[in-house]
Structures are given as C-alpha cells and as structure tokens.
Amino acid sequence: MSKTLIIAEKPSVAQDIVRALTPQVGKFEKQDDYFENDQYVVSSAVGHLVEIAAPEEFDVKRGKWSFANLPVIPPHFDLNPIDKNKGRLSALVKLIRRKDVSALINACDAGREGELIFRLIVQYAQPAKGALNKPVQRLWLQSMTPAAIREGFEKLRSDAQMLPLADAARCRSEADWLVGINGTRAMTAFNSRDGGFFLTTVGRVQTPTLSIVVEREEKIRAHKSRDYWEIHASFLAEAGEYPGKWFDPNFKKPTGDDADADLRADRLWNH
Numbered sequence: 001m002s003k004t005l006i007i008a009e010k011p012s013v014a015q016d017i018v019r020a021l022t023p024q025v026g027k028f029e030k031q032d033d034y035f036e037n038d039q040y041v042v043s044s045a046v047g048h049l050v051e052i053a054a055p056e057e058f059d060v061k062r063g064k065w066s067f068a069n070l071p072v073i074p075p076h077f078d079l080n081p082i083d084k085n086k087g088r089l090s091a092l093v094k095l096i097r098r099k100d101v102s103a104l105i106n107a108c109d110a111g112r113e114g115e116l117i118f119r120l121i122v123q124y125a126q127p128a129k130g131a132l133n134k135p136v137q138r139l140w141l142q143s144m145t146p147a148a149i150r151e152g153f154e155k156l157r158s159d160a161q162m163l164p165l166a167d168a169a170r171c172r173s174e175a176d177w178l179v180g181i182n183g184t185r186a187m188t189a190f191n192s193r194d195g196g197f198f199l200t201t202v203g204r205v206q207t208p209t210l211s212i213v214v215e216r217e218e219k220i221r222a223h224k225s226r227d228y229w230e231i232h233a234s235f236l237a238e239a240g241e242y243p244g245k246w247f248d249p250n251f252k253k254p255t256g257d258d259a260d261a262d263l264r265a266d267r268l269w270n271h
Helices: 013-023 084-097 112-125 146-154 160-192 205-221
Strands: 003-008 034-035 042-043 050-052 079-081 101-109 136-138 232-237 240-245
Touching: 003 013, 003 084, 013 034, 013 042, 013 101, 013 146, 042 084, 042 240, 050 240, 079 084, 079 112, 079 232, 084 101, 112 160, 136 160, 146 232
Parallel strands: 003 042, 003 101, 101 136
Antiparallel strands: 034 042, 050 079, 232 240
C-alpha cells in the first residue's frame, strides 16, 4: 500500500500533525525519527539541513584569496549537508526514497524559508540517475490547533501554486551566497594586500546593516552639544494649576538641502 510522506520543519510540529490526524486516520506508530500508520509517514527537519556548497578551489586553506579568482559564479549550486544535522538529513532521504512512499506533503512553516527548507531536502534526495517524480502538495498552516491542522489537510495547495514563493526563496538564498562568497573574498583580498590575512566578512544584509550602525556612530562622535532654551509656564484653570511648554504650531523640521544636522528637532525656533 502506497503512503504519503509528510515533512514538517521541526519535530514538535510533526507531533502536532500526528495528534491532529490520529482521530481521522488511525493511530501512528513511533519509530526513531518518524511516525507511521497505514496512510502516512510523518517526519521533520530541524530547520535547514543543507546549504549551498562553498567552492573548494577558492577555500582559504588553499592559500591567500585574490582578485584573480573573482567573481565566483558557479554554473549550478551544489548542496552540502550541514554537519550537525547530517543524521536527520540521512533519515529523511531514506524516507523520501522509500518505494512505498508515493507522494510528499510539505508541512514546513508557512513562509519563504519553510518552502526552501523542504525543496532543498527533496533536491538533495534526488538519486544520481533518474528522478523521484513523486507529486508534492503544500500544507499551509497559520494555526497549530488540531482543528486548523485538519482543515489545512482538506485545503492542500498544489506544487504549482507554490512555485513563485519557491523561486523567491531560492533567489534570496543564492543572492546571499553570491554576495557573501564574492564580497568576503574581495574585501579580504583588499585588506590583506600589504601582507597577512585579514578576513573581512561581507553579507547581503549584514553589510548594509553594519553600515547604518557605523554611520550612526560617526554622527554621535561628531555631535557638538549646544545650549537651547524652552519656555515653560504654569497656568491656572477652573480645575486647578497645570504646567505647559510653548511651541510654534507652524514649525516644520527642515529637510533636504535646507536641513541643518545641528538643529534640534523641536518646535522652538527663532523665538
């Protein structure tokens, strides 16, 4: 009898799925890394299990990085297991390749990364010759209650529906790799040009974010304090006395070429 393999993103979600499905499809037997009954096999990843392989010919252990070997743009992106998760990956590959598993359900988290985690696992599990050719459906969960999980199985999405999200996920992953590999090697080569090896990491998100922090720190260090005055007064009303601060209701903070970095963002100008 053929079975459907359900792959969640984490073990706790796999357990939630088993609990939700048991009343409808029968009891599951617990194995080492998965649950199984007559209809389903349920297992999980533990986040990302594979990563894009670094180009060995440019590995730092083989010598100093140089601009001569840049840019690194591979014809395709090979995958390597993440060392700490090799056991889990091996278990999933065996389940995916089982002859009695005829279909797959992606039950990883509802989002771009969940889509990528599942697809990279399936890609890695492809045999050297031929292809798995096992149909894939998507379980899209916004809630982990048993009722929500059962409803999700009633509304499984097709693989074709998820292709745009999968493409976006792959673009993000490959862009991170290209920027990280090439940027890190380029900046390291530049900073090591006078001798030594000064590793300088670059990242698609890391570097712009670090730049924002550096710019802010430079502004803080360049700041020159100056005195300013505020007008405070006490007012009497029927309900009693209250304090107040005067401000110019027509004030607008200068912007663009008219902006003065030393001006205080307050409405107390020239009065």
